[in-house]
Amino acid sequence: MSEFLQQLLNGLSLGAIYALIALGYTMVYGVLRFINFAHSDVFMVGSFIGYYMGRLVPHETLWGGLVVLAVAMIGCAILGMTIERLAYRRLRGSPTLNVLITAIGVSLLLEYSGQIFFGAAPRNFPSIFPVRNFEVAGIIVGSNQLIVIAVSVVLMIVLQFIVYRTKIGTAMRAVSLNPKAATLMGVNNDVVISFTFGLGSALAAAGGILYALNYPSIDPLMGVMPGLKAFVAAILGGIGNIPGAALGGLILGTVETFVNGSQWSTYKDAIAFAILIIILLFRPAGLLGRFTVEKV
Amino acid sequence: MIKALRTLWLPALAFTAFAAAAIAQTPAATIKVGEFASLTGKEAAFGQSSHKGTLLAIEELNARGGALGQQFELITEDNQSKQGESATIAKKLISRDKVIALLGEVASGRSLEAAPIAQNAKIPMVSPSSTNPKVTEMGSYIFRVCFIDPLQGRLLAKFAQNTLKAKRVALLTSVSSPYSVGLAKFFKEPFIAQGGEIVIEQRFSENDKDFKAQLTAIKPTKPDAIFVPGYYTEAALICKQARDLGLEIPIFGGDGWEAPQLIEIGGKAVEGTYYTTHYSPESTSPAVQKFVADFRAKFAGETPDAMAALGYDSAMVLADAIKRANTTEGPKVRDALAATKNYSGITGMITIDAKRNATKSAVVVTVKDGQFKFVETIAP
Numbered sequence: 306m307s308e309f310l311q312q313l314l315n316g317l318s319l320g321a322i323y324a325l326i327a328l329g330y331t332m333v334y335g336v337l338r339f340i341n342f343a344h345s346d347v348f349m350v351g352s353f354i355g356y357y358m359g360r361l362v363p364h365e366t367l368w369g370g371l372v373v374l375a376v377a378m379i380g381c382a383i384l385g386m387t388i389e390r391l392a393y394r395r396l397r398g399s400p401t402l403n404v405l406i407t408a409i410g411v412s413l414l415l416e417y418s419g420q421i422f423f424g425a426a427p428r429n430f431p432s433i434f435p436v437r438n439f440e441v442a443g444i445i446v447g448s449n450q451l452i453v454i455a456v457s458v459v460l461m462i463v464l465q466f467i468v469y470r471t472k473i474g475t476a477m478r479a480v481s482l483n484p485k486a487a488t489l490m491g492v493n494n495d496v497v498i499s500f501t502f503g504l505g506s507a508l509a510a511a512g513g514i515l516y517a518l519n520y521p522s523i524d525p526l527m528g529v530m531p532g533l534k535a536f537v538a539a540i541l542g543g544i545g546n547i548p549g550a551a552l553g554g555l556i557l558g559t560v561e562t563f564v565n566g567s568q569w570s571t572y573k574d575a576i577a578f579a580i581l582i583i584i585l586l587f588r589p590a591g592l593l594g595r596f597t598v599e600k601v
Numbered sequence: 602m603i604k605a606l607r608t609l610w611l612p613a614l615a616f617t618a619f620a621a622a623a624i625a626q627t628p629a630a631t632i633k634v635g636e637f638a639s640l641t642g643k644e645a646a647f648g649q650s651s652h653k654g655t656l657l658a659i660e661e662l663n664a665r666g667g668a669l670g671q672q673f674e675l676i677t678e679d680n681q682s683k684q685g686e687s688a689t690i691a692k693k694l695i696s697r698d699k700v701i702a703l704l705g706e707v708a709s710g711r712s713l714e715a716a717p718i719a720q721n722a723k724i725p726m727v728s729p730s731s732t733n734p735k736v737t738e739m740g741s742y743i744f745r746v747c748f749i750d751p752l753q754g755r756l757l758a759k760f761a762q763n764t765l766k767a768k769r770v771a772l773l774t775s776v777s778s779p780y781s782v783g784l785a786k787f788f789k790e791p792f793i794a795q796g797g798e799i800v801i802e803q804r805f806s807e808n809d810k811d812f813k814a815q816l817t818a819i820k821p822t823k824p825d826a827i828f829v830p831g832y833y834t835e836a837a838l839i840c841k842q843a844r845d846l847g848l849e850i851p852i853f854g855g856d857g858w859e860a861p862q863l864i865e866i867g868g869k870a871v872e873g874t875y876y877t878t879h880y881s882p883e884s885t886s887p888a889v890q891k892f893v894a895d896f897r898a899k900f901a902g903e904t905p906d907a908m909a910a911l912g913y914d915s916a917m918v919l920a921d922a923i924k925r926a927n928t929t930e931g932p933k934v935r936d937a938l939a940a941t942k943n944y945s946g947i948t949g950m951i952t953i954d955a956k957r958n959a960t961k962s963a964v965v966v967t968v969k970d971g972q973f974k975f976v977e978t979i980a981p
Contacts, residue, residue, distance in 0.1 A: 308817060308818065308820075308821055311817045311846075312814055312817055312818075315811070315813040315814055315817060316814075319811055420641060425641035425642055425645045425681075426645045426646055426862065427643070427834050427862060427866065428865075428866075429862075429865045429866040429868070438845060438847065440847070445845070445846050445847050447845050449845075516810075519810075519811070520810035520811060520838060521838070521841065521866060522810065522834055522837065522838055522866045524643070526642075527810075530808060561811075561814075562811070562813070562814040563814070564814075565805070565811070565814035565815055566803075566814035566815060566817055566818040567818070570803060570804045570805065570814075570815060571776045571804050571806070573806070574806075
């Protein structure tokens, strides 16, 4: 029983990170209808900003950790908006495939310029938050795991608030529903899209920091696998749907952890992707996605 | 001059479609040695060390006048630690650069990719530090200067039983690396034969970062020690996560752990862990001390690790064979390599056996106060 609970906790903290990254994929898809493949590399840049910021603040303090987190989020928000401004905005209105290829190009650009600027060797991420391990009913709870879950939950609540309770959130939903009609109603699409990229990239940066806290070896290609998993999580939950991305991330993280701890750990990724295929067979729009018929 | 031209392009004529291009080229007055290495990517720390060792060896050889009246020329290509790159690079080195021998790789998986190509082209290949036995089984032209995993596994089992006094050991193996799977197997057999018990076997894949699930499954089996045959990045993360989960038992591994990154990433968690390796810079032998001093002088005070020493030995053993063969023709260099006996290298006395593997002893190293410390030498 305690082993089960321990695995559940491990799985939830991994899933929370997947969920944070998945939110960025899903928001951009919701507004622009394309998959921003460079998102997983913004995640990587986030953890590298954390790495360099981590040298400037005292280690293992709560405020130091929060400062690093905030700087990385702001830095990546700016990066995300810059990418959108330089690479994607010119392509607005052109076929989705063009934007998709550009996104892959931006992704490779970030990965390989990362190898030039940061070096290819893995680096050790400093422990910026205080580290304590508690034992509760036979299971070991790490402070990093709690921080991951707490930060994720807080960020998701903030995101929910922004999207449903603020003016810019309403504008985001309007653009997502019908960009032309939104323009006619006086919504500035450029600002809304830019904001969406900033918000998604900030969440990716938070994910990057939290991931690096738990698995403190970072390198320029670190975003590839978590990015792919988060992408799967976003589709699993129903792409374009914000609670769906969170749910998908948690499911994927938990399943992966349980398979990893079993005799079939070799098939970890195979099982995770098999679940995706099965769910999509029965619910083509994902768990929480709404299936819409395209009108001609 | 003419002789050099002929030796260069005769093998090329037979095995490549680019032979015509060779005629147009001016004959090079150098002995071209190809090196394929992981200079970037996940095993870059190993690849860089090994490459530096090889570079130092080539420079020293040239300072001493090279061989056969010619200088050595090292042509290095990076495979980015990626699977599938080494075969392409080996082909390019042999057919376009016309190298007379290949040096590489640190990872067994990538040596296995290049070996068939070297074998088909009858170009001798010397691997500095690929320890999986399959590497030299690929053909009669494939050699190595390091000990192999069956020997290393047996020495590790000896170490676990005699020094750690461990009877119940948990295994955590990387299934996507031939090195890890092989070493686990060669540890298990002698360990069980001598009365040890493997309480649980858990698996992971290369590039995994989360091992908490496997370690959580290991914990209730209460082993005396955990054996992690893998590379340093994963090993450091495993130690860290094991300590986070309250597993305070010894963790040990093979030569894949040898890199400063083990301590950088692992920090306090790798204190008191052990691994076997090929050489220790703390050795008092004059040859080792000279090598350490030369290496530090060339590479900004960096202390050479085992990969650097093996990279150095691989080039030196090859040069020794070329001198004894008195030619750069593949088949003759191959025969000379196979006849290497009691060559005194930096990593010990190297004798190439009938299976083209090196027979030698291993050293055990531990981490203490953030430093690598020599523990003992285990003889075969």
